[in-house]
Amino acid sequence: MQISELSDRSGLTVQTIKFYIREGLLPKGSVVSATRAEYDHRHLERLRLISALREVGDLPVAAIQRIVEAIEDERVSMHELFGTAQYAIGPHVAAPYDPHWRAARQDVDALVRELGWTVGDRSPARDLLAHTFVALRRLGFPITLTDLRPYVKAAAEVADHEIGRVADGAPRVRTVHTLLVSTVLYEQVLTALHRLAQEDASARRFG
Amino acid sequence: MQISELSDRSGLTVQTIKFYIREGLLPKGSVVSATRAEYDHRHLERLRLISALREVGDLPVAAIQRIVEAIEDERVSMHELFGTAQYAIGPHVAAPYDPHWRAARQDVDALVRELGWTVGDRSPARDLLAHTFVALRRLGFPITLTDLRPYVKAAAEVADHEIGRVADGAPRVRTVHTLLVSTVLYEQVLTALHRLAQEDASARRFG
Numbered sequence: 001m002q003i004s005e006l007s008d009r010s011g012l013t014v015q016t017i018k019f020y021i022r023e024g025l026l027p028k029g030s031v032v033s034a035t036r037a038e039y040d041h042r043h044l045e046r047l048r049l050i051s052a053l054r055e056v057g058d059l060p061v062a063a064i065q066r067i068v069e070a071i072e073d074e075r076v077s078m079h080e081l082f083g084t085a086q087y088a089i090g091p092h093v094a095a096p097y098d099p100h101w102r103a104a105r106q107d108v109d110a111l112v113r114e115l116g117w118t119v120g121d122r123s124p125a126r127d128l129l130a131h132t133f134v135a136l137r138r139l140g141f142p143i144t145l146t147d148l149r150p151y152v153k154a155a156a157e158v159a160d161h162e163i164g165r166v167a168d169g170a171p172r173v174r175t176v177h178t179l180l181v182s183t184v185l186y187e188q189v190l191t192a193l194h195r196l197a198q199e200d201a202s203a204r205r206f207g
Numbered sequence: 208m209q210i211s212e213l214s215d216r217s218g219l220t221v222q223t224i225k226f227y228i229r230e231g232l233l234p235k236g237s238v239v240s241a242t243r244a245e246y247d248h249r250h251l252e253r254l255r256l257i258s259a260l261r262e263v264g265d266l267p268v269a270a271i272q273r274i275v276e277a278i279e280d281e282r283v284s285m286h287e288l289f290g291t292a293q294y295a296i297g298p299h300v301a302a303p304y305d306p307h308w309r310a311a312r313q314d315v316d317a318l319v320r321e322l323g324w325t326v327g328d329r330s331p332a333r334d335l336l337a338h339t340f341v342a343l344r345r346l347g348f349p350i351t352l353t354d355l356r357p358y359v360k361a362a363a364e365v366a367d368h369e370i371g372r373v374a375d376g377a378p379r380v381r382t383v384h385t386l387l388v389s390t391v392l393y394e395q396v397l398t399a400l401h402r403l404a405q406e407d408a409s410a411r412r413f414g
């Protein structure tokens with residue numbers, strides 16, 4: 001297909017597509033003549049991934065570049081590839097390294113060990129959890145494993161479902177795409193459902 | 208206690224406390240002399256609630272005003288009170304009222320009916336869920352009840368736990384405080400744990 005059709009089918013302007021090619025996010029088309037290049041379904045799939053990353057993760061071009069490189073490098077395992085993408089989307093919270101934050105971060109590390117979960121030391125989710133622990137304590141809410149248990153169980157069940165949903169032998173770009181959408185958009189689905197379920201549980205108890 | 212002690216114990220400046228009194232968020236202290244007023248633990252508890260609402264919900268003064276009025280009006284039931292607070296914290300997404308959005312919102316309403324959940328028509332969580340449905344569809348992910356099922360289950364279990372945790376006969380201000388913190392901060396805990404659990408599930412499957 002020509003760039004105009006690629007533009008129609010991806011919903012992106014020709015200008016945007018050319019920008020992604022210049023930035024190395026999208027391979028050049030195969031040259032047909034001095035003024036024409038041909039694009040195929042791989043270009044379209046890549047553009048859809050880039051759009052998804054921009055839209056749901058609000059990712060800068062440099063982060064998308066890292067993800068795209070990892071997709072293309074077949075030596076990068078699926079697990080590393082997903083890690084690269086997940087770490088890039090963040091959210092990245094500032095770690096103030098004051099005593100409260102250090103204590104909370106140690107609690108997070110101890111929790112991950114106790115759960116026996118395989119999680120990299122540099123996972124931004126460790127900092128995110130430490131950040132909420134600091135906020136909870138400042139508001140006078142002590143954190144115990146008993147309090148956390150239902151959240152751990154819910155998180156593990158949802159994550160197992162999401163990783164289990166990946167089809168064996170699916171193309172890498174498709175798999176990363178699906179996992180990222182699960183991470184960001186289905187996380188919002190979970191938040192919205194949580195609010196709805198709270199209202200229902202409140203109605204049953206207090207209504 | 209005097210206003211200086213109230214400031215020390217709440218972590219808020221005297222200026223901020225006086226601002227909250229002027230705005231009607233905090234009752235005046237009892238007048239002891241022309242230049243001194245006495246404050247008690249109720250003032251402190253109220254200030255902690257206001258701080259929590261400002262901090263975790265980033266709520267404007269007018270929204271906090273509505274919550275405080277609902278706490279003081281004993282005719283407002285616990286369920287209505289929690290609804291007032293939950294609706295105030297949002298998040299409130301813009302409803303564009305285009306055909307995609309209307310279809311998504313109808314799907315949300317159908318889902319809530321099918322689940323048999325008691326949820327007000329004006330719950331901002333309905334709009335939030337519709338918003339994510341629109342984004343999922345735009346990215347080419349159809350939404351089915353089968354896909355949603357694990358999220359519904361996780362949300363319901365967490366919400367039941369949170370509402371069940373409220374002690375019978377606890378003071379209204381304490382109960383609202385606890386429920387709001389569950390809503391906002393434990394929701395972030397759930398998000399962080401979800402990311403950690405995903406990495407672990409990916410390690411087990413692909414690592």
